Structures are given as C-alpha cells and as structure tokens.
Amino acid sequence: MDSGSNSEAVFIPAIGWRRWATDHLMTGLSVLTVVIVLVPLFAIFTYLVYKGIGSINLAFLTQTPKPVGEPGGGMANAIAGSAVILGIASLLGVPVGIGAGIFLSEYGRNRYGDVVRFVSDVLNGVPSIVIGIVAYGLVVMRQKHFSALAGGVALAIMMIPTIARTTEQMLLLVPHAIREAALGLGVSRWRTTLSITLRTATSGVITGVMLAFARVAGETAPLLFTAFGNQFWNWKLDQPTAALSLQIYTYALSPFDDWHRQAWAGSLVLIVLIVSAVAAVRIVVRRGRLAGA
Amino acid sequence: MSNHAVPRPRFTAPDPERGSPEGGPKAALKIETTAPLLQGKVSELPDAVFGWTMRLCGLGVIALLGLIVYQLVIGSQLSWHAFGWKFFALSDWNPVEDQYGALPFIFGTLVSSFLALLIAVPLAVGVAVFITEMCPTRLKGILSFTTELLAAIPSVIYGLWAIFVLIPIMRLYVEPFLGKTLGWTGLFAGPAYGYSVLAAGVILAIMIIPIISSITREVLTVVPQHQREAALALGATRWEMIRVGVLRNARAGIVGAVILGLGRALGETMAVTMVIGNRADIAKSLFAFGYSMASVLANEFSEATGDLYLSALIEIGLALFLVTIVVNALARLMVWSVTRGQPAKSMA
Numbered sequence: 001m002d003s004g005s006n007s008e009a010v011f012i013p014a015i016g017w018r019r020w021a022t023d024h025l026m027t028g029l030s031v032l033t034v035v036i037v038l039v040p041l042f043a044i045f046t047y048l049v050y051k052g053i054g055s056i057n058l059a060f061l062t063q064t065p066k067p068v069g070e071p072g073g074g075m076a077n078a079i080a081g082s083a084v085i086l087g088i089a090s091l092l093g094v095p096v097g098i099g100a101g102i103f104l105s106e107y108g109r110n111r112y113g114d115v116v117r118f119v120s121d122v123l124n125g126v127p128s129i130v131i132g133i134v135a136y137g138l139v140v141m142r143q144k145h146f147s148a149l150a151g152g153v154a155l156a157i158m159m160i161p162t163i164a165r166t167t168e169q170m171l172l173l174v175p176h177a178i179r180e181a182a183l184g185l186g187v188s189r190w191r192t193t194l195s196i197t198l199r200t201a202t203s204g205v206i207t208g209v210m211l212a213f214a215r216v217a218g219e220t221a222p223l224l225f226t227a228f229g230n231q232f233w234n235w236k237l238d239q240p241t242a243a244l245s246l247q248i249y250t251y252a253l254s255p256f257d258d259w260h261r262q263a264w265a266g267s268l269v270l271i272v273l274i275v276s277a278v279a280a281v282r283i284v285v286r287r288g289r290l291a292g293a
Numbered sequence: 294m295s296n297h298a299v300p301r302p303r304f305t306a307p308d309p310e311r312g313s314p315e316g317g318p319k320a321a322l323k324i325e326t327t328a329p330l331l332q333g334k335v336s337e338l339p340d341a342v343f344g345w346t347m348r349l350c351g352l353g354v355i356a357l358l359g360l361i362v363y364q365l366v367i368g369s370q371l372s373w374h375a376f377g378w379k380f381f382a383l384s385d386w387n388p389v390e391d392q393y394g395a396l397p398f399i400f401g402t403l404v405s406s407f408l409a410l411l412i413a414v415p416l417a418v419g420v421a422v423f424i425t426e427m428c429p430t431r432l433k434g435i436l437s438f439t440t441e442l443l444a445a446i447p448s449v450i451y452g453l454w455a456i457f458v459l460i461p462i463m464r465l466y467v468e469p470f471l472g473k474t475l476g477w478t479g480l481f482a483g484p485a486y487g488y489s490v491l492a493a494g495v496i497l498a499i500m501i502i503p504i505i506s507s508i509t510r511e512v513l514t515v516v517p518q519h520q521r522e523a524a525l526a527l528g529a530t531r532w533e534m535i536r537v538g539v540l541r542n543a544r545a546g547i548v549g550a551v552i553l554g555l556g557r558a559l560g561e562t563m564a565v566t567m568v569i570g571n572r573a574d575i576a577k578s579l580f581a582f583g584y585s586m587a588s589v590l591a592n593e594f595s596e597a598t599g600d601l602y603l604s605a606l607i608e609i610g611l612a613l614f615l616v617t618i619v620v621n622a623l624a625r626l627m628v629w630s631v632t633r634g635q636p637a638k639s640m641a
Contacts (some may be wrong), residue, residue, distance in 0.1 A: 023530035033419030099350030125621035127560025155640020190343030221562035
C-alpha cells in the first residue's frame with residue numbers, strides 16, 4: 001500500500017494528464033452528439049409549427065381540394081378519410097392484438113408462446129410498404145379497386161404485433177397474487193383474466209394501443225396502393241379514400257406553392273392529432289383510474 | 294359461498310391416498326369425471342372457449358406472417374419464372390420492354406442505409422452514453438422524451454422537411470464543400486442537385502437515431518452497477534469506466550440496436566422516395582440520383598400495368614421482406630442476449 005501511494009505521487013500526474021484529457025474529450029464529444037441530434041429535432045418542429053400555423057385556416061379544415069392550379073381549398077375530406085381508415089384499422093386490429101397479448105401473458109409461458117413472441121417482434125420490423133402489398137393482394141385484387149377497407153386492413157396488420165407485445169408486458173406487471181386471489185374465490189379463469197387482470201392493467205394496455213395507433217396514424221407507404229387517395233368526399237368503405245398523409249405526400253411533390261403551404265398545414269394537423277389523441281387517452285385513463293381507486 | 298368452498302377439499306382429498314396404492318392417475322381421473330359438481334361443469338365451457346379464442350389470436354400473429362409470405366410468394370411467381378436468380382443481378386429496369394432487374398434498387402437501398410448507419414451510430418451511441426452515464430437526473434427525462442419524440446414524427450413529414458430544408462442545405466453548402474475537399478475520391482463528384490443518395494442517407498440517419506439510441510440506452514441501463522463501481526474503484530476515469538465497464542459489457546446489445554436501426558433504414562419508404570431522386574442508376578458518386586427498393590414500390594406499384602411488371606415489383610417486395618426479416622431476427626436475438634440474461638461475457 002505504501003509503495004503504491006508513493007509511486008502514485010510520482011507517476012500519475014504524467015499518465016493522468018493524458019487520461020484526464022481523454023476523459024474530458026470523450027465527455028465533450030458525447031455532449032456534442034446530443035447537440036447534433038437535437039438540432040434537426042428542433043429544426044423540424046419549429047419549421048413545422050411556423051409553416052403550419054401560417055397556413056391553417058377555416059377553409060383548410062372544411063373544404064375539399066380545389067382543382068390543380070386554383071388556390072384555396074382544404075383537406076377536410078382527407079382528415080375524415082384518415083379517421084375512417086384508422087377506425088377500420090382499430091376495429092380489426094385492437095381486439096386481435098389484445099387477444100394475442102392475453103394469450104402471451106396468460107397462456108403463452110411456453111415454447112409456443114415464445115414462437116408467437118418472436119414472430120410478433122419480427123413482424124414489427126416488416127417494412128410498411130410490404131404490408132401494403134399484402135393488403136393489396138388480400139383486398140384490392142379481390143374487389144378490383146382501391147378502398148378504405150384495404151387501407152384499414154393494411155394498418156390493422158401493422159397494429160396487431162405492437163399491441164400484442166405491449167399488452168403482454170402490461171399484463172405481466174399485474175401481480176400473481178391478484179389472479180390467485182380471484183381464482184381462489186372460485187372465479188372462473190376467463191372472468192379472472194378479463195375482470196381482474198385486464199382491468200388492473202387497463203391504463204397500460206390503452207397506452208399501448210394508443211402508441212400503436214400513433215404509429216400507424218402517420219403511415220403513408222401502405223396506403224399508397226390500398227386507400228389510394230381521393231380529391232372528393234367519400235364515405236363508402238369500398239371506394240378510394242383520401243388520407244391526410246397521402247395528401248401531404250402528393251402536395252409535397254407538386255410544383256405549386258399553395259399546395260406546399262397546405263402540405264405544411266396538413267403535417268401540423270397530423271402531428272397535433274397524433275399527440276392530442278395520445279394525450280387525451282392518457283388523461284382520461286388516469287382520471288378513470290383515480291375515480292375507480 | 295359455502296357451495297363453492299365445501300365440495301372442493303372433500304373432492305381433492307382422496308387423490309393422494311388412492312393414488313399411491315394402485316393405478317394412481319386413473320383412479321383419480323374417474324372420480325373427477327363422475328363427480329356431480331354442477332359449478333365445475335358450467336364454468337368449464339366458457340373457460341375453454343375463452344382460452345382457445347386467445348390461443349387463436351396468438352395463432353393469428355403467426356398466421357399473419359404466413360399470410361405475408363404466401364401473398365408475396367404467389368404474387369412474384371411470374372417474375373421468378375421469367376428471370377430466376379438473374380433478377381437480382383440485372384441492372385436493366387424497363388417496363389416498356391418487360392425487362393426487369395432489381396440491382397439498381399438493391400444498390401440504392403444498401404448504400405443509403407449504410408450511409409445512414411455511418412452517420413447515425415456514433416451519434417446515437419454518444420447520446421445513449423450521455424443519457425445513462427453523464428446526464429444530470431433532471432435533464433434525463435427531458436432528453437429521453439425529446440429523442441423519443443423524433444421517433445413519433447411520421448416519415449412523410451420528415452420527407453416534407455427534407456425537401457424544403459435539407460435539400461437546399463445539401464445543394465448550397467454541404468455538397469459543394471464535400472465536392473471541393475473530397476471530390477478526388479470519386480464518391481463526391483458531379484453536379485450537386487441536392488436530391489441524391491447522400492441526402493437519403495442523411496434523412497435516414499436522422500430517422501433511425503432515436504431507435505438506435507433508445508435501445509442502446511435500454512441495454513446500457515441493464516449493465517450491472519457493480520461493473521461500473523469496480524472500474525471506478527480501480528482508479529478508472531469516467532470515460533475508462535464507460536469503455537471498460539459499460540460499453541464492453543453491452544457490446545452485443547449495442548450491435549443488436551444498430552442492426553435494428555439498419556432494418557428500419559432498409560424498409561423506410563416515404564422520406565427516401567422524396568429525396569433520393571428516383572432514377573434506376575448505379576453510380577459511384579453519392580451526389581447522383583438513386584433509387585431504393587421501397588421507393589420503386591411506392592412510385593410504380595399502383596401504376597404497374599402488365600402482369601409481369603406487377604410481379605417483378607412484388608418480387609422486390611419479397612426480397613425486401615426477407616432481408617428485413619433476417620436482419621430483425623438477428624438484431625432481436627442480440628438484444629435479448631443482453632437484456633434477458635446476464636451481461637454478455639466480455640471476450641477481451
């Protein structure tokens with residue numbers, strides 16, 4: 001010990017200087033990476049808000065697109081179309097996703113469950129445009145035309161694995177004692193799962209659903225050849241339907257300044273819708289849980 | 294209450310006693326089936342129905358994968374029979390003469406994705422290290438929230454931003470600068486239009502940083518605290534502690550995160566389509582227009598007129614699907630190896 005502290009007094013300053021420099025250099029570099037990463041984030045958000053707010057007006061929210069070259073008009077039909085497509089997707093995807101999640105946590109603690117778990121993780125990584133091809137083959141080819149239904153199917157396929165995994169994780173957080181208590185009172189297993197386990201995990205499950213929803217809400221690629229887009233109002237599920245993201249894409253690539261302006265406005269609406277949907281559900285869930293507790 | 298509670302102990306009690314002398318399980322089974330327990334009979338059917346419905350949902354996830362594979366394989370039959378393996382080696386994409394080769398798209402996808410990794414990985418790992426190891430606690434939440442926020446922006450909005458902000462910057466400043474300093478390599482030669490493989494790489498990098506850094510962060514937090522304490526106790530500086538105690542232990546997980554980011558970059562469609570220039574060329578220069586597998590699907594799928602044309606596009610989709618499946622499976626296994634079990638064994 002003595003000799004150690006002795007040699008330290010002699011040696012460390014020399015080596016220590018270099019080590020000190022490396023340490024501080026790496027600290028500085030990692031701070032720098034944070035700055036570099038945050039710059040585009042702020043650039044995107046400020047630019048989006050700045051451009052978007054200047055372009056949103058009543059006409060944008062209430063009118064359908066004007067013919068090419070004519071200024072004015074709006075994206076009302078696209079906003080409604082997005083709502084319809086997302087509604088179909090949620091209707092198809094949420095029950096199956098939650099069911100798969102229940103399976104994974106309550107029945108899937110085995111080999112078969114591991115396979116399902118792995119497959120859903122892998123499905124999460126399938127490019128959205130490939131999902132679009134599948135929905136095209138499943139729905140569009142049969143119906144012979146593009147439709148809101150096809151778009152909804154594509155988005156539903158994307159939602160299922162995400163919801164399954166988050167639901168599973170949320171259900172696993174519910175303590176086993178609660179399940180055992182219910183079963184011990186003679187409550188049947190399905191009732192225990194639905195009214196006790198799922199009920200306890202409700203807020204987490206809903207948050208997971210909302211995250212999946214937010215993820216598919218801005219999807220464009222799978223809608224390109226399923227929902228296809230539409231310049232007019234359409235409420236029929238088997239007809240081509242406009243979607244906000246599709247409209248943004250079309251307008252962004254157009255040569256008209258007015259359409260560019262509307263693309264920004266559309267983007268802002270899309271972001272606000274996504275964020276507020278997630279926030280609203282969180283608030284409602286939190287309040288509901290407090291009232292119940 | 295008493296109905297439930299009373300019969301059960303009486304009913305299960307004989308099991309161990311009778312089971313031991315002769316033919317245990319059979320005897321026990323007989324009693325179970327003949328026992329006139331009304332509640333048991335009534336509650337068993339819904340339980341079974343519920344259980345099997347849930348299993349069906351689980352099966353549905355696997356069926357989904359099967360469905361995807363089936364659709365893609367069936368759809369690409371025509372093109373597969375026409376071109377075989379050559380499809381991936383031909384660089385000719387000519388719908389008018391029904392000549393299809395996927396090489397330019399594969400090239401564009403690979404180049405833009407690796408470019409994105411080159412830019413994104415150091416930044417993402419740096420951010421993750423900063424957040425887990427150096428950041429004051431108060432800043433931690435804000436930082437991880439904002440990086441997650443980047444992931445919530447739809448890809449079409451990235452594309453929109455890229456068209457109006459990134460592309461002009463690339464055209465006016467970045468590309469002329471790179472051309473002047475590194476033009477001799479041939480990688481940064483030719484006119485600077487802004488729209489280029491390079492721009493696609495940059496926007497992809499911005500998009501995959503949140504994924505890589507959030508998973509890396511997850512992996513780093515799993516590294517046991519005593520590894521850090523041990524390194525510090527031996528007199529390591531903070532950076533040495535991070536290098537030896539943290540990064541080395543989390544290596545497999547970080548590689549997994551990077552591969553996951555790669556998987557995302559390979560399949561990313563909208564933003565790339567909006568900036569890559571969309572020309573089916575194989576050029577050495579990163580300033581040149583390119584095309585990616587996902588972009589050609591986005592641009593041409595709904596307009597594909599001939600059967601062979603459509604089939605060739607679906608085959609590109611199949612190839613994209615297979616590549617991302619393999620990449621993702623690999624990445625998941627690597628991340629799992631760290632976050633599930635013990636820290637990875639350090640090899641050197």
